[in-house]
Amino acid sequence: MLCDVCKCNDATVFLTQILEGKMQKVNLCDACSKEKGVQDPTGFALADLLLGIGAAEEIEKGASTQKCPVCGFGQSDFKKTGRLGCSACYVTFAEGLNALLKAMHKGTEHVGKLPERAHRAIQLNHRMRALTENLQKAVAAENYETAASLRDQIKQLQSELPNSS
Amino acid sequence: MKFSNVLATAGEWLRGEGPHHQVVISSRVRLARNLRSRPFPGWAKKAERTSILELVRPRVEELSEMQDSFSESLQDLSALDRQVLVERHLISREHAAKGVGSAVVINRRQTLSIMINEEDHLRMQSIRSGLQLKQAFKLVDKIDSALESKLEFAYDRRLGYLTACPTNVGTGMRASAMLHLPGLVLSELINQVIQAVSKIGLAVRGLYGEGTEAMGNLFQISNQTTLGEREDDIINRLSKVIETIIEKEHDARQVLLQKKPNTLSDQIGRAYGVLTYAHAMASKEALNLLSIIKLGVDLGAFPEERRFSIDELFIETQPAHLQKTSEQKLNAEERDHLRAQIIRERLKLFPRPDISKLAREPGNGSAKGPSNNE
Numbered sequence: 349m350l351c352d353v354c355k356c357n358d359a360t361v362f363l364t365q366i367l368e369g370k371m372q373k374v375n376l377c378d379a380c381s382k383e384k385g386v387q388d389p390t391g392f393a394l395a396d397l398l399l400g401i402g403a404a405e406e407i408e409k410g411a412s413t414q415k416c417p418v419c420g421f422g423q424s425d426f427k428k429t430g431r432l433g434c435s436a437c438y439v440t441f442a443e444g445l446n447a448l449l450k451a452m453h454k455g456t457e458h459v460g461k462l463p464e465r466a467h468r469a470i471q472l473n474h475r476m477r478a479l480t481e482n483l484q485k486a487v488a489a490e491n492y493e494t495a496a497s498l499r500d501q502i503k504q505l506q507s508e509l510p511n512s513s
Numbered sequence: 514m515k516f517s518n519v520l521a522t523a524g525e526w527l528r529g530e531g532p533h534h535q536v537v538i539s540s541r542v543r544l545a546r547n548l549r550s551r552p553f554p555g556w557a558k559k560a561e562r563t564s565i566l567e568l569v570r571p572r573v574e575e576l577s578e579m580q581d582s583f584s585e586s587l588q589d590l591s592a593l594d595r596q597v598l599v600e601r602h603l604i605s606r607e608h609a610a611k612g613v614g615s616a617v618v619i620n621r622r623q624t625l626s627i628m629i630n631e632e633d634h635l636r637m638q639s640i641r642s643g644l645q646l647k648q649a650f651k652l653v654d655k656i657d658s659a660l661e662s663k664l665e666f667a668y669d670r671r672l673g674y675l676t677a678c679p680t681n682v683g684t685g686m687r688a689s690a691m692l693h694l695p696g697l698v699l700s701e702l703i704n705q706v707i708q709a710v711s712k713i714g715l716a717v718r719g720l721y722g723e724g725t726e727a728m729g730n731l732f733q734i735s736n737q738t739t740l741g742e743r744e745d746d747i748i749n750r751l752s753k754v755i756e757t758i759i760e761k762e763h764d765a766r767q768v769l770l771q772k773k774p775n776t777l778s779d780q781i782g783r784a785y786g787v788l789t790y791a792h793a794m795a796s797k798e799a800l801n802l803l804s805i806i807k808l809g810v811d812l813g814a815f816p817e818e819r820r821f822s823i824d825e826l827f828i829e830t831q832p833a834h835l836q837k838t839s840e841q842k843l844n845a846e847e848r849d850h851l852r853a854q855i856i857r858e859r860l861k862l863f864p865r866p867d868i869s870k871l872a873r874e875p876g877n878g879s880a881k882g883p884s885n886n887e
Contacts, residue, residue, distance in 0.1 A: 418550060419552045419556060421552075421556055425556070429555060430678060431553065431555050431556070431632065431677040431678050432553060432556075432677055432678075432679070433552055433553060433556040434550065434551065434552045434553055434556065434667075435547060435549060435550065435553075435667030435669075435675040436550065438669060438672060438675050438682070445679060448679060449672070449679055449682065449740060452679060452680060452738065452740075453682075453683065453738040453739065453740035453741050454714065454738045454740065454741035454742045455740055455741015455742065456671075456740065456741060457671050457672075457740070457741060458669075458670075458671065458672055458673025458674075458682075458683045458684070458740060458741070459741060459742065459743050460673060460683060460684040460686075460742070460743045460744045461654070461657075461673075461674075461684065461744055462668075463661050463666055463668050464658065464661060464662065478743070
């Protein structure tokens with residue numbers, strides 16, 4: 349039996365853990381079990397480990413025979429490699445992937461860099477969201493000077509938005 | 514630029530003396546990008562990969578940062594040369610295993626390396642000495658923006674930059690720092706630190722990244738998540754955690770100096786003795802002992818001006834670098850002999866450890882007052 353994480357070595361560590369009422373089984377090779385800290389019970393986070401494996405299952409639940417119309421990639425391929433076929437796969441397998449991404453990341457929406465090509469309005473919106481968040485933080489911290497400056501920046505930005513309703 | 518030029522000069526990150534260079538060896542930031550509507554490298558057929566490479570490579574080579582760069586297809590690099598690049602952290606171990614349809618472009622200063630058709634179409638990495646994550650990000654961000662004007666990247670309004678592996682989606686950014694933590698290892702506090710760091714969504718790894726062992730008391734710490742957080746915020750969060758670890762490392766060294774000066778002297782003396790007289794030295798043993806000598810330099814037991822020659826040995830004694838220097842393929846036993854020989858020769862010029870210096874405050878202002886951070 350192959351290791352569920354690296355998929356190259358034979359599994360020598362077999363784990364069963366009950367997570368949210370569901371039984372999860374994981375088979376690991378020696379190297380991966382050490383890497384994931386399995387041999388140290390206090391440091392072992394099964395949730396992290398399950399990301400890759402859960403991923404395959406999530407997608408399987410969605411549509412087991414579905415193929416990406418753009419690149420022909422199927423969910424069984426994902427199970428094998430843990431990688432997708434092309435950028436369109438994110439749309440094809442969106443249902444399964446969304447749950448996976450939610451478990452894997454801090455948030456479900458990108459708030460970072462935008463390509464220049466992306467519409468300027470998106471950039472303004474993102475900037476607006478960041479400013480609003482910072483304003484809330486500043487108010488909470490009773491940092492009124494910063495808050496006032498942020499409020500002015502928000503006003504300025506609102507005037508730049510194409511149709512500020 | 515030829516491969517021999519890459520080999521002849523150490524990367525800037527190795528000789529540079531960035532902030533906190535005693536503890537932070539290097540800072541790296543990489544961005545993953547893909548072309549719109551083209552299969553990812555792992556799924557693309559050979560012809561498709563080649564056509565993507567032909568499209569991307571000239572765009573990368575013409576970047577102003579890439580004047581006089583080293584640019585090579587992976588299939589045209591020998592296994593040994595690839596390994597040299599891995600040991601310098603200029604390509605990943607995964608990329609070293611690639612063949613037709615993959616390439617790497619490295620700038621002259623070896624601060625920027627762009628892998629084409631690794632796991633993603635583009636993996637752009639910037640590497641700096643010491644704790645300089647912001648500066649590393651700035652460079653790679655600039656490169657990304659420059660390429661973006663010429664290539665259309667796969668981007669989704671909600672998910673951000675789309676990557677082959679869902680763990681990289683969003684910013685596509687992995688920021689990491691290589692830390693030298695002998696104090697925390699010797700005081701057996703390292704597992705506590707690793708656990709604390711893992712709990713806040715950061716990863717701790719060994720010398721060559723995922724799945725590799727920690728050797729020479731070297732640890733890589735990086736962000737684990739890429740979606741839902743801005744690049745700047747990720748880097749600030751990571752930098753803060755690293756600053757805390759640096760403080761903990763300095764504290765651990767102070768405690769060792771005060772409470773276990775004999776253990777410390779013994780470790781440094783033994784490392785010096787073995788390195789000076791051994792005739793066979795495995796790579797792992799060499800790294801572990803060199804780490805202790807490096808600690809000795811930090812603590813003043815060896816003169817500061819010897820620091821660079823030790824830092825160099827960390828790289829020069831790696832298997833591929835050894836074989837490249839000797840210009841022949843060596844088996845493990847021959848490598849261990851050659852490694853021991855190179856180290857012995859280098860240490861000939863090295864004075865014996867001055868243990869009396871250890872009892873005092875360490876030099877170079879590495880000791881910090883009590884922390885007033887949270």
